[in-house]
Amino acid sequence: MNDNNLDILKKNGLSITEGRKKILELFLDNDGALAHADIERYTDAAFDRVTVYRTLQTFVDKGIIHQIPTTDNSILYALCKHKCEAGQHHDEHVHFICNHCGKTICLDDVTVPSVKLPKGFKPTQAAMVVTGICSDCK
Amino acid sequence: MNDNNLDILKKNGLSITEGRKKILELFLDNDGALAHADIERYTDAAFDRVTVYRTLQTFVDKGIIHQIPTTDNSILYALCKHKCEAGQHHDEHVHFICNHCGKTICLDDVTVPSVKLPKGFKPTQAAMVVTGICSDCK
DNA sequence: AAGATATTTGCAATAATGTTGCAAGTTTTA
DNA sequence: TAAAACTTGCAACATTATTGCAAATATCTT
Numbered sequence: 285m286n287d288n289n290l291d292i293l294k295k296n297g298l299s300i301t302e303g304r305k306k307i308l309e310l311f312l313d314n315d316g317a318l319a320h321a322d323i324e325r326y327t328d329a330a331f332d333r334v335t336v337y338r339t340l341q342t343f344v345d346k347g348i349i350h351q352i353p354t355t356d357n358s359i360l361y362a363l364c365k366h367k368c369e370a371g372q373h374h375d376e377h378v379h380f381i382c383n384h385c386g387k388t389i390c391l392d393d394v395t396v397p398s399v400k401l402p403k404g405f406k407p408t409q410a411a412m413v414v415t416g417i418c419s420d421c422k
Numbered sequence: 423m424n425d426n427n428l429d430i431l432k433k434n435g436l437s438i439t440e441g442r443k444k445i446l447e448l449f450l451d452n453d454g455a456l457a458h459a460d461i462e463r464y465t466d467a468a469f470d471r472v473t474v475y476r477t478l479q480t481f482v483d484k485g486i487i488h489q490i491p492t493t494d495n496s497i498l499y500a501l502c503k504h505k506c507e508a509g510q511h512h513d514e515h516v517h518f519i520c521n522h523c524g525k526t527i528c529l530d531d532v533t534v535p536s537v538k539l540p541k542g543f544k545p546t547q548a549a550m551v552v553t554g555i556c557s558d559c560k
Numbered sequence: 561a562a563g564a565t566a567t568t569t570g571c572a573a574t575a576a577t578g579t580t581g582c583a584a585g586t587t588t589t590a
Numbered sequence: 591t592a593a594a595a596c597t598t599g600c601a602a603c604a605t606t607a608t609t610g611c612a613a614a615t616a617t618c619t620t
Contacts, residue, residue, distance in 0.1 A: 301597065337578070353492040356489075396550070399534075405557055411550065416547070
């Protein structure tokens with residue numbers, strides 16, 4: 285029995301609702317990243333599209349999940365495994381997109397290396413996405 | 423007088439059309455990245471939305487421009503300054519998004535550092551996006 | 561340079577994606 | 591358990607993206 289998701293919701297001061305429990309569960313059970321469309325599919329559209337959008341937004345605001353940059357224009361979301369505070373994410377790990385299975389994986393143990401920027405540029409955040417073949421598809 | 427854009431189109435075996443000339447010119451005159459919406463705005467909607475989509479796609483296919491990953495779901499495009507071949511991009515430079523002016527800048531001289539991936543992962547490409555304050559806004 | 565061929569464009573229709581206001585429903589608080 | 595606070599779903603709307611096809615434009619051939 286797994287009450288992780290209840291804990292997470294409570295800890296963030298969120299009301300416990302069916303939608304939030306279910307969507308959070310999806311993230312916990314799935315170590316890849318999920319797009320809005322994935323969530324609709326996995327929940328069999330049990331929740332309104334709008335609810336899914338709002339739930340994802342709430343989770344991002346609370347620092348429960350983070351967004352992953354992609355070149356196609358889909359927003360991907362993944363759990364923040366390390367301590368993220370509301371409004372300030374610390375998801376400075378590398379993301380890997382597998383060209384074979386299409387999964388997006390958070391490489392939590394690979395931190396984004398810092399780079400030397402030209403004069404005058406002040407960085408606040410860095411994201412890195414690597415594509416290739418993942419360990420399952422190799 | 424600048425025939426750069428004609429050269430580029432010819433070199434890639436593309437027909438010379440008003441739309442392609444104009445859109446390519448926009449990229450050449452603008453060192454930041456452009457979104458589809460920017461192009462519509464700058465061209466005063468002289469070209470059909472569909473034409474713009476298709477032109478951008480053609481340029482990506484030919485390796486003239488490349489897409490930049492973002493977390494909001496807008497696709498950004500920028501010139502490939504280094505030799506890109508059709509279908510295989512070599513845009514392994516860092517992209518910088520300024521939180522102040524909103525511009526996205528290709529830092530052509532900053533290459534994406536390679537990272538050590540976990541066992542079994544084989545990289546083919548890497549992208550890096552840094553956000554912060556650019557040299558114009560500092 | 562003109563006609564034949566190939567390519568590109570714009571329109572219309574359609575699909576997919578994202579947003580907002582508001583009333584009804586649910587969760588939390590006291 | 592009732593009141594207050596918050597969340598949901600619906601409807602409407604806005605934006606963004608895709609496809610087929612006929613008309614227009616560009617390129618090729620002679």
